[in-house]
Amino acid sequence: MAIDKEDIKYIAELARLRLEEGERGKYGEQLTSILKYIEQLNEADTAEVEPTAQVSGLADVMRPDEVRPWDREEVEMALRQGELEGGQIKVKRVL
Amino acid sequence: MNELTIKEARRRLDKGEITAVNLTRACLARIREADKEIHACLLVDEEGALAAAKNADQRLKTGERGDLLGIPYLCKDNIMTKGLKTTAASRILENYLAPYDATAVKRLRDAGAVLLGKTNLDEFAHGASTENSAFGPTKNPLDLSRVPGGSSGGSAAAVAADMCLFALGSDTGGSIRQPASFCGLVGLKPTYGRVSRFGLLSMTSSTDVIGSLAKNVYDAALVLKNIAGRDDLDATSAPEATEHYEKAVSESVRGLKIGLPEEYFSKSLNPAVKEKVVAAAEKLKAAGAKIISVSLPYTKYGIPVYYLITPSEISSNLARFDGIGWGRAEKEAKDLAEFYRLNRGRGFGPEVKRRVLLGTYALSAGYYDAYYKKAQAVRTLIAADFSRVFKKVGLLLTPTSPHPAFKLGEQINDPLTMYLEDIFVTGASLAGLPAISVPAGTVAVNDNGAPPVGKLKSGRDMPVGVQLIAPRLGEGRLLAAAEIVAAGDNRASN
Numbered sequence: 284m285a286i287d288k289e290d291i292k293y294i295a296e297l298a299r300l301r302l303e304e305g306e307r308g309k310y311g312e313q314l315t316s317i318l319k320y321i322e323q324l325n326e327a328d329t330a331e332v333e334p335t336a337q338v339s340g341l342a343d344v345m346r347p348d349e350v351r352p353w354d355r356e357e358v359e360m361a362l363r364q365g366e367l368e369g370g371q372i373k374v375k376r377v378l
Numbered sequence: 379m380n381e382l383t384i385k386e387a388r389r390r391l392d393k394g395e396i397t398a399v400n401l402t403r404a405c406l407a408r409i410r411e412a413d414k415e416i417h418a419c420l421l422v423d424e425e426g427a428l429a430a431a432k433n434a435d436q437r438l439k440t441g442e443r444g445d446l447l448g449i450p451y452l453c454k455d456n457i458m459t460k461g462l463k464t465t466a467a468s469r470i471l472e473n474y475l476a477p478y479d480a481t482a483v484k485r486l487r488d489a490g491a492v493l494l495g496k497t498n499l500d501e502f503a504h505g506a507s508t509e510n511s512a513f514g515p516t517k518n519p520l521d522l523s524r525v526p527g528g529s530s531g532g533s534a535a536a537v538a539a540d541m542c543l544f545a546l547g548s549d550t551g552g553s554i555r556q557p558a559s560f561c562g563l564v565g566l567k568p569t570y571g572r573v574s575r576f577g578l579l580s581m582t583s584s585t586d587v588i589g590s591l592a593k594n595v596y597d598a599a600l601v602l603k604n605i606a607g608r609d610d611l612d613a614t615s616a617p618e619a620t621e622h623y624e625k626a627v628s629e630s631v632r633g634l635k636i637g638l639p640e641e642y643f644s645k646s647l648n649p650a651v652k653e654k655v656v657a658a659a660e661k662l663k664a665a666g667a668k669i670i671s672v673s674l675p676y677t678k679y680g681i682p683v684y685y686l687i688t689p690s691e692i693s694s695n696l697a698r699f700d701g702i703g704w705g706r707a708e709k710e711a712k713d714l715a716e717f718y719r720l721n722r723g724r725g726f727g728p729e730v731k732r733r734v735l736l737g738t739y740a741l742s743a744g745y746y747d748a749y750y751k752k753a754q755a756v757r758t759l760i761a762a763d764f765s766r767v768f769k770k771v772g773l774l775l776t777p778t779s780p781h782p783a784f785k786l787g788e789q790i791n792d793p794l795t796m797y798l799e800d801i802f803v804t805g806a807s808l809a810g811l812p813a814i815s816v817p818a819g820t821v822a823v824n825d826n827g828a829p830p831v832g833k834l835k836s837g838r839d840m841p842v843g844v845q846l847i848a849p850r851l852g853e854g855r856l857l858a859a860a861e862i863v864a865a866g867d868n869r870a871s872n
C-alpha cells in the first residue's frame with residue numbers, strides 16, 4: 284500500500300499534527316516502506332486466532348468507587364503549570 | 379568509589395568505611411568530569427542528591443540497614459520524579475515539572491536510594507540508539523564514536539561510565555536489554571506488571587516495563603526487589619508476591635533445561651556474536667543445565683507485530699500532549715485545533731511524528747482490521763510459541779542484539795533498519811515475559827563501524843550481551859542463570 288502526500292495530509296489532520304510541506308513527502312515514502320515490511324503478517328494464518336490486547340494475565344481489576352485524598356502539594360504542583368488565569372487553566376476558545 | 383558495585387558499596391557503607399555523602403560526591407564529580415563528552419544526563423540535582431545522601435547517612439548512623447540505603451542512582455527521564463523536570467527528551471515537555479514520583483521512584487526514595495538526576499533517551503523512548511533525543515545524542519563511553527543503544531541509552535552510558543551505581547530504565551521492546559548489551563552491563567526487563575507503571579510516561583501500555591541497568595546480576599536483583607510488587611495505582615500490576623531476588627542469584631541451575639531457539643540463530647547473525655551465545659551455553663552446561671534446541675516458528679513476525687502495535691498505542695497515548703495544562707504552548711494559534719496542531723507539530727521530533735502517523739493510520743476506519751487487529755492476532759501466535767516451549771524448557775538463551783554498538787549517525791536516516799535492531803528483543807516484550815541481557819565478552823569491531831564479519835584485522839573490542847528469557851514471573855530462575863553466564867566478567871560477576 285503506497286502512502287502519498289495527500290494521505291499523509293489526511294492522517295496528520297486526524298492526529299492534529301502540523302507538518303511542513305517537505306515532511307509530508309518524506310513521511311509518505313517512509314510509511315510506505317514500513318507498511319510494505321509489515322504486510323508480511325498476511326502470510327500468517329490467523330483465521331482461528333483471537334487477538335491479544337494485553338498479557339498481564341489479569342481481568343476486571345476492580346476497586347470501590349471511592350474518593351481518595353491526594354497530597355495537597357502534589358495537586359498544587361500539577362495545577363500550577365501551563366497557562367493560568369484566575370487559578371484556572373486557560374484554553375483556546377472552542378466554539 | 380563511584381565505580382563500586384552496589385554490593386561492595388553496601389558492605390563499606392554498613393561498616394562505616396565510606397559515607398553516602400562521599401559516595402554521592404564521587405558520582406557527582408564523575409558526572410561533571412565525563413558527561414560533557416558522553417551526555418548521559420539531562421538533569422543533575424546536586425542539591426537534592428546531597429540532601430538525600432545526608433539523610434541516608436543519618437539513618438545509617440542510627441543502625442538502620444537497607445539494600446539501597448545511601449546508594450546513588452540515575453533515572454531515565456520518562457519516569458516521574460517529584461519536583462524535577464521530566465521531559466521524556468521531548469520539546470513538548472521541556473518545561474514540565476513532575477508533580478509526583480513514579481511508584482518505582484517512590485519505593486527507591488523510601489529505601490533511601492539517592493537520586494542524582496535524569497538520563498537521556500530517545501524522545502518518549504522511541505528508538506534504539508538515543509539519537510532521537512530532542513536534546514542531542516548520548517555517546518557510548520566505551521567508544522565515543524558509537525551509540526550506547528536505546529532507548530535507555532543515557533542510563534546505560536551513565537552506569538558504564540560509573541556516574542552512578544545503577545540506573546532505572548524502561549523497556550517496551552528492548553530498551554533496557556539492547557543498551558545493556560552495547561555498554562557491557564546487566565539489563566533486566568521484569569515480567570510485564572511486576573513493577574508498577576504508575577508515573578512512567580506511557581508509550582506502549584501493553585508492553586512498557588520499568589527495570590534496571592546495573593553493573594552485575596546481584597545488583598540488578600537488589601534493585602528489582604526494591605521496586606517490584608503490586609501497586610494500587612496501576613491496575614495492571616501483578617498481584618503475586620515478590621521474591622528475595624538477591625538470594626535467587628546464587629541458586630543452582632543443575633538440571634534446568636535451557637532452550638536455544640533455532641530461529642534466533644539465522645545465517646545473518648554475526649558469527650562473533652553467535653560464538654558468545656554458544657560460550658554462554660557451555661558455561662550453563664558446565665553448571666549442570668541441560669541445553670536443548672527448540673523452535674519458536676513465529677519469531678520472524680515479532681518486528682512487524684511490534685511496529686504495528688507500538689505506533690498504534692503511541693498514537694493513542696500521545697494524544698494527551700496538546701499543550702494545555704503543561705509543557706509548551708504556542709502563542710500564535712487562532713483556535714483550539716490550530717493550537718493542537720502547532721504544539722504537536724513543533725513539539726514532537728521526527729520519530730515521534732512518524733510513529734503517531736503510522737499508528738493513526740493503522741487505527742483509522744477501513745485499516746483497523748487489516749493492520750491493528752491482524753497484528754494482535756499474530757501477537758497471540760507469538761505468545762503461544764513461548765507458552766508451548768516453556769512446557770519443555772525452563773529458560774531460553776538467545777543473542778540480545780545481532781551486533782555490537784554501531785556508529786553514531788550510521789542508521790539514523792533509515793527508520794526501518796533502526797526498527798530491525800529489535801529483532802531478538804521484541805518477542806519477550808510482546809509476550810510480557812521477563813528477560814535479561816548479560817555481558818558475554820567482547821567482539822572486535824572494525825573502524826568503519828560495520829558489524830564485524832569473519833576475521834578482523836584491526837579495531838577495538840566492544841561488548842555484546844546474551845539474552846535469557848523466562849516464563850512469566852520467573853525472575854529468580856532468570857537471575858540464577860544470568861549469574862552463571864556473567865561469571866568471569868570482572869564486574870558482572872562481582
